[in-house]
Amino acid sequence: MQFKTRISHVIALVSVLSITLISTLQATAASPPRKEFLPPTIPPVITLLEQTSLYVTTDESRKPFAALTPQDVTTIEAEQDWYTKQRGEKVWIKINTTWAGDLWMHLDYDRIGIVKPLDTNIALLWDSYLYTQPSLSTRTDAVLAPQTVHANAIFESPASYLTNSYRIETSWLGDMWVVSQSQMLLNMEIVNQEMDLPTDTLYMENYDTSNRLQRPSDVKMIPPQKVFALEKTENGVYHVRSQDGNTFWIQPEYAEPVGSETINERLTLLKDVRLYLFPTMPFPTFGVLSAQTVDAFERWIDPQGERWYHIHTWAGDMWVQPDKPL
Structure with missing residues (x-):
């Protein structure tokens, strides 16, 4: 009797251990690997857009030690969680100077970035406000109608809302900025x-x-x-x-092909084919035509030697390629 009791206890213990092991394995398998959060680092170089006060400590109530005119400066570090700041808030940033060692500056979050030279043309597709600096707080009343302009600099910033900020040349205000303008085409x-x-x-x-x-x-x-x-x-x-x-x-390719031949031919489609507006326009297509006999009124052979036929369909006049069914 005691032997049977011991056997029962052993079986129960093994069952508990098995269930625990299975649960552990399932939990381990179900848990995705955790990615360690790596906070962004302050840009190594920042362009000062205006005269900026420098401090010995992170205390703006004290008298500034000195001031810097607009220029590029090398950063050392920034206050903790600087990247969580919002528009209108300031960030303490330590920079290196060649004449006074490391000093602090209290910079608006949306002025953290670097101005890099550029030489490109940009098509502004919508009306665009002009700014004196790559900062939303510097917007002027001047508005530029849609047109293509020459850009001579870009402002690269960790602030996502300052994406697409370019310094452009105007004939009446000199160099100005377009800021956070998404409706534009680059490298025109x-x-x-x-x-x-x-x-x-x-x-x-x-x-x-x-x-x-x-x-x-x-x-x-x-x-x-x-x-x-x-x-x-x-x-x-x-x-x-x-x-x-x-x-x-x-788009020059989105046109009726040059060199097509006028025909009057009954064309048998053995399989389903796609309907194209032009042979040289792969997207979008306008439906599928099932296997049937159709009247073709034009034929074109593309540079690869493949035949295209122009036919009348329920969707209008479309091009098909019988040799390339679906």
């Missing part, structure tokens, strides 16, 4: 020359109109003509002016 290439559109071309009211087409009825075409190309984006989209003075955007 100035073209200023005539451009020939040999075939019907997609008209784009905005530089990204082609990405937002949802249905064939949204498509607007312009007939063959000469336009004046003002500028070009990094992706090859041109901002142009027509002979009647209207300005719009075009």
